Amino acid sequence: MKMKNFGRAAAILSVSSLALVACGESNTPAAEGNADGGDSASSEVAGTLVGGGASSQEAAMTAWTDGFTSVAPDAQVNYASVGSGGGRDGFLGGEYDFAGSDAAMSDDEWESSKEICGTEGAFHVPSYISPVAVAFNVEGIDETLNLDADTIASIFAGEITSWDDEAIAEHNEDMELPSTPISVVHRADDSGTTENFVDYLATASDVWDYEVSGEWPGEIAAESAQQTSGVVGLTSETDGAITYADASQIGDLNTVAVQVGEEYVEYSPEAASQAVASSSAVEGQASNNMAFELDRRTEESGAYPIVLVSYHIFCNEYPEQETADLAVAFGEYVLSEDGQATAEAAAGNAPISDELRDGAMESLSAITVAE
Structure with a gap:
């Protein structure tokens, strides 16, 4: 129908x-x-x-x-x-x-x-x-990071484990990246934000092989917290942490500009x-x-696909x-x-x-x- x-x-x-x-x-x-x-x-x-x-x-x-x-x-x-x-x-x-x-x-x-x-x-x-922001807290990185879908997916899958990894540096050539270990923080509860974020990882990247669901994949070892406030709070307290959250609630965390086509797009309502x-x-x-x-695979100029x-x-x-x-x-x-x-x-x-x-x-x- x-x-x-x-x-x-x-x-x-x-x-x-x-x-x-x-x-x-x-x-x-x-x-x-x-x-x-x-x-x-x-x-x-x-x-x-x-x-x-x-x-x-x-x-x-x-x-x-x-x-x-x-x-x-x-x-x-x-x-x-x-x-x-x-x-x-x-x-x-x-x-x-x-x-x-x-x-x-x-x-x-x-x-x-x-x-x-x-x-x-x-x-x-x-x-x-x-927009769903990819938000992070890393001492030594005080500006927006540029990343593509494959790199974001590899980070959250636990395959990229350090902030100075070559895959991150490739998208941020003029930035001095610290060797701080990456700590992934995800929602512990069944979350629509999780479902939208994982749907982006599964659709826009070629490296995410987990089921699209409101529950975070249990096979991935990572930190977790309840509700949006919980993941934002834990990320804010943890050097090297990265999470995903409704952009309206990320506070002072820094964020990722996502590659769409040939450009990197920062989140915004528009x-x-x-x-x-x-x-x-x-x-x-x-x-x-x-x-x-x-x-999620849109290449329209100015579009932010993690939404x-x-x-x-x-x-x-x-x-x-x-x-x-x-x-x-x-x-x-x-x-x-x-x-x-x-x-x-x-x-x-x-x-x-x-x-x-x-x-x-x-x-x-x-x-x-x-x-």
């Missing part, structure tokens, strides 16, 4: 339309699922919506929940940062009303979602676009959006699904009207210009385009209540 009404992903995510209208009129969502997010008040909804999932969404989620309460004072959103995998598991197990995930549900997960979400199952709407623009839509799940197959689209996963059918109304209202607030600007200010994410917003609003309007 193909996605309906959303057109080609490249058109939807045209980089030229990614900018928000500064100081524009706030787009307050409607509880009834008004696709324009017009003036009918989210303040009419009441109750508590419970979600869980990606820790990379934590900064944005705090901003969204605070912002949503300001327009819907009788509503509350509780969100547990348990990782993308934990969020999807909790959602499918009935613990959460929605999930935040940096990776799309598998076909098997979508089939399972029909048990709680009706015959159309669950669906994804994009909440923001974010460069991440450029990569997503060349991606295609996932097929075969709900008719209003808005998940993407990301193009994630962070999703909110909702049911197409909820058992109660209150939950359905809350899901629509909160989803519309997140997608609104105000919600996107709030997240951008709090977490540095790339806002979604107007075209993508329109399609996502239409997806949310399909939410119904079980009879």
Whole structure:
């Protein structure tokens, strides 16, 4: 089954339309699922919506929940940062009303979602676009490193073990590299950031032979920590450490510029959006699904291929009207210009385009209540 009404992903995510209208009129969502997010008040909804999932969404989620309460004072959103995998598991197990995930549900997960979400199952709407930074802490290297996919993969696979290795030096000819041992730090929990990063390693390099999964390959000996804050904290404390994390949360760590074609591209919201623009839509799940197959091998100038689209996963059918109304209202607030600007200010994410917003609003309007 193909996605309906959303057109080609490249058109939807045209980089030229990614900018928000500064100081524009706030787009307050409607509880009834008004696709324009017009003036009918989210303040009419009441109750508590419970979600869980990606820790990379934590900064944005705090901003969204605070912002949503300001327009819907009788509503509350509780969100547990348990990782993308934990969020999807909790959602499918009935613990959460929605999930935040940096990776799309598998076909098997979508089939399972029909048990709680009706015959159309669950669906994804994009909440923001974010680059995944390859971040490091090495005394003696105080600037951006240039690396290609094969070298990054070899480092994280444990095949390159010293910062002055010839493979690293080849891409950084004018830099004096220390002989510090490399310490790889990865997520210990089931993580959408891990899945996106490993997908890049497996797709863009010729040396990564491990399964693409939200769990780090157990065959690789490395340091680990829970959640985004954990890997960033451990890397910041360890000389020679390297990790991967949502770029909005890496703090003062230095980062890698990734080779794309003949150039090295540093992460930025705009460069991440450029990569997503060349991606295609996932097929075969709900008719209003808005998940993407990301193009990791893009050679488009200025594109940063280690990118994630962070999703909110909702049911197409909820058992109660209150939950359905809350899901629509909160989803519309997140997608609104105000919600996107709030997240951008709090977490540095790339806002979604107007075209993508329109399609996502239409997806949310399909939410119904079980009879």
